[in-house]
Amino acid sequence: xxxxxxxxxxLDSTVLLADIMxxxxxxxxxxxxxxxKHNLRxxxxxxxxxxxxxxxxxxxxxPFINQFFKSDLLQSGGNIPEGRYEAKSMKSTVVPFRNGIxxxxxxxxxxxxxxxxxxLASHKGDASQYPDCREEFTKTINKAVQxxxxxxxxxxxxxxxxxxxxxxxxxxxxxxxxxxxxSCYKGKERPCLKCGTCYERTExxxxxxxxxxxxxxxxxxxxxxxxxxDKDG
Amino acid sequence: xxxxxxxxxxLDSTVLLADIMxxxxxxxxxxxxxxxKHNLRxxxxxxxxxxxxxxxxxxxxxPFINQFFKSDLLQSGGNIPEGRYEAKSMKSTVVPFRNGIxxxxxxxxxxxxxxxxxxLASHKGDASQYPDCREEFTKTINKAVQxxxxxxxxxxxxxxxxxxxxxxxxxxxxxxxxxxxxSCYKGKERPCLKCGTCYERTExxxxxxxxxxxxxxxxxxxxxxxxxxDKDG
Numbered sequence: 001x002x003x004x005x006x007x008x009x010x011l012d013s014t015v016l017l018a019d020i021m022x023x024x025x026x027x028x029x030x031x032x033x034x035x036x037k038h039n040l041r042x043x044x045x046x047x048x049x050x051x052x053x054x055x056x057x058x059x060x061x062x063p064f065i066n067q068f069f070k071s072d073l074l075q076s077g078g079n080i081p082e083g084r085y086e087a088k089s090m091k092s093t094v095v096p097f098r099n100g101i102x103x104x105x106x107x108x109x110x111x112x113x114x115x116x117x118x119x120l121a122s123h124k125g126d127a128s129q130y131p132d133c134r135e136e137f138t139k140t141i142n143k144a145v146q147x148x149x150x151x152x153x154x155x156x157x158x159x160x161x162x163x164x165x166x167x168x169x170x171x172x173x174x175x176x177x178x179x180x181x182x183s184c185y186k187g188k189e190r191p192c193l194k195c196g197t198c199y200e201r202t203e204x205x206x207x208x209x210x211x212x213x214x215x216x217x218x219x220x221x222x223x224x225x226x227x228x229x230d231k232d233g
Numbered sequence: 234x235x236x237x238x239x240x241x242x243x244l245d246s247t248v249l250l251a252d253i254m255x256x257x258x259x260x261x262x263x264x265x266x267x268x269x270k271h272n273l274r275x276x277x278x279x280x281x282x283x284x285x286x287x288x289x290x291x292x293x294x295x296p297f298i299n300q301f302f303k304s305d306l307l308q309s310g311g312n313i314p315e316g317r318y319e320a321k322s323m324k325s326t327v328v329p330f331r332n333g334i335x336x337x338x339x340x341x342x343x344x345x346x347x348x349x350x351x352x353l354a355s356h357k358g359d360a361s362q363y364p365d366c367r368e369e370f371t372k373t374i375n376k377a378v379q380x381x382x383x384x385x386x387x388x389x390x391x392x393x394x395x396x397x398x399x400x401x402x403x404x405x406x407x408x409x410x411x412x413x414x415x416s417c418y419k420g421k422e423r424p425c426l427k428c429g430t431c432y433e434r435t436e437x438x439x440x441x442x443x444x445x446x447x448x449x450x451x452x453x454x455x456x457x458x459x460x461x462x463d464k465d466g
Contacts, residue, residue, distance in 0.1 A: 058301065064293045064338070069345040097341035100381045104337040105297070108330035112302040132381035141377040148333045148365035148374070 002026040002115040006102050007057075009046025011181045011201055012121035012159060015167050018176035019158075020119055021053060028056040028113065030106050034095065035066020036073045037080065038187030045182035052177060060105060071095040073185060080185045082194040090129045090196050093185065099132035100141060103155055107145045110153045118145070123159040123167060125200060135160040164200055165207035172208060179213035191215070193223045202227050235259040235348035239335050240290075242279025244414045244434055245354035245392060248400050251409035252391075253352055254286060261289040261346065263339050267328065268299020269306045270313065271420030278415035285410060293338060304328040306418060313418045315427040323362045323429050326418065332365035333374060336388055340378040343386045351378070356392040356400060358433060368393040397433055398440035405441060412446035424448070426456045435460050 003020055007013045007029035021027055031046045033039045043059065050057035065074065072078045072092040081092060099122065106118040126133035135157070142155035159167055171178045183201045184191035191198050191214075202223040205212040211220045224230040236253055240246045240262035254260055264279045266272045276292065283290040298307065305311045305325040314325060332355065339351040359366035368390070375388035392400055404411045416434045417424035424431050424447075435456040438445040444453045457463040 060297045060301075065341070068291065068293075068342055094383070095341070096344035096383075097337060097378065097381055097386075100337040100378065101334075101341055104330060104333040108298070108328070108334055109301055111329035131383060134380065137377060137380040140373065140380055144370060144374040144377050145330065145333065147367065147370040148330055150327070150329075150364060153330075 001117060002028075002113070003117040003119055004028050004030055004106050004110040004113070004115045006099075006106050006118070006120040007031055007046055007050070009042040009044070009049060009181060010121075010183050011171070011178055011204070012123055012164070012167050014049055014178055014181040015171035015174075015176045016119060016121040016159060017049070017053065017055065018174050019170065021055070022174070024117070026056075026115075028058060028109075028115065030058050030060055030102075030109060032060050032062055032102050032105075034062040034098065034101075035075050036095070036185075036187070037075055038182070038185050041184075041187040041189075042182045045180055049177050049180050052180070058109070062101070065095060065098075065101075069096055080195050082192075082196075084196065084199055093196070094130055097132055099130070099137075103141055103145070107149060107153045107155065111149045111151050114151070116151070116154060118153060118155050120155070120157050121159050121167075122157045123162050123164060125164045127160075164204040168204045168208050168210075172210065181214060190219070191223075193219065193226050198223065199227060234350060235261075235346070236350040236352055237261050237263055237339050237343040237346070237348045239339050239351070239353040240264055240279055240283070242275040242277070242282060242415050243354075244404070244411055244416050244437070245356055245397070245400050247282060247411055247414040248404035248407075248409045249352060249354040249392060250282070250286065250288065251407050252403065254288070255407070257350070259289075259348075261291060261342075261348065263291050263293060263335075263342060265293050265295055265335050265338075267295040267331065267334075268308050269328070269418075269420070270308055271306075271415070271418050274417075274420040274422075275415045278413055282410050282413050285413070291342075295334070298328060298331075298334075302329055313428050315425075315429075317429065317432055326429070327363055330365055332363070332370075336374055336378070340382060340386045340388065344382045344384050347384070349384070349387060351386060351388050353388070353390050354392050354400075355390045356395050356397060358397045360393075397437040401437045401441050401443075405443065414447060423452070424456075426452065426459050431456065432460060 122133040355366040
């Protein structure tokens, strides 16, 4: 069976990519640039990981999102909020129907190349802020895609009931190249360690009792300070 | 109530545009260029009609479809088939999940500008060839979009149970500017009169006992010959 994965180069989709490579015949990674502040930094990580794993890497540009949509995640939006990943601070980073758009494009692409599956790494931690990351949404758009394609392409989101630290646990178990993945919403040269997604990533490694292998020792200590765990707190 | 319409500049969406302008406070037309042979010719018609009706006109480019997808409708595809609009000849013109992609983008755009509705002009005649034009598909993706957006954007496809000649009847009743609309898949300066969509358009006007107002008298006579109705046949 062949699969297309919506692949950002972030932590969750990197673990999913490593996971599905063990059970699919061929995997193609679709990477979207919708004009977020971190898309291009994330894309560099995605490309490196795909080269390392020998996965076809396809880059899709969606400039109209930055041009016409409203979100602080976008280059055209305001500042990225800092601190814990909570509904009230993170709502400004919602890109309206972003997952719906990426799933639809991936479905059309999958049908074009004869792949039966589209995979994405939505997880439970995203569900409170992002309505198009919820399990019920993924199930319903899966039905729509099956109805709307000749070959009944199937959408799968196997991490939808997992929290981020459970995804890190899988990544550790299967030796996914998490050290090359990128999460920070600010998209600078190094992670800011303070935005919602850095915060969440640090917590996820901390809960597994391991250092985030993408960080230097100094950065890891700084990251633990941000989440208030620098003194075994 | 505000609406976004997926607006190609074709016959069906032109009638729908004229129709919804009578019941919505504000309408924004989204026009997609996905690299078909006729997109740009159709866009010129769409722009002219929106200027005439005073509708905001937003152009969205989807170059990745022509680049990566397979369909004879696309510039990168083979020849457009001629003759009656039938499954066996027209299947080659399917652009995989095209409506799903346009609906998803329109849903995100609608949420960004605070519009409550996305309208599209899928009709019964398209349903046999294009799975993402069927009523069941539209209903299911409507559910997905409502789940996947904060403001529960609603997808409506009011022509889904109508045949093309019934849409022309509505257009005649409400005086929609059908004379400015464009259908031909070949996208040359004038309609070819022979491709599936020209054939279907001619039949739709013929069944209403009126001339297609977008054609010259000579073209109309030629079009009737193509469908075998030049001698009251």
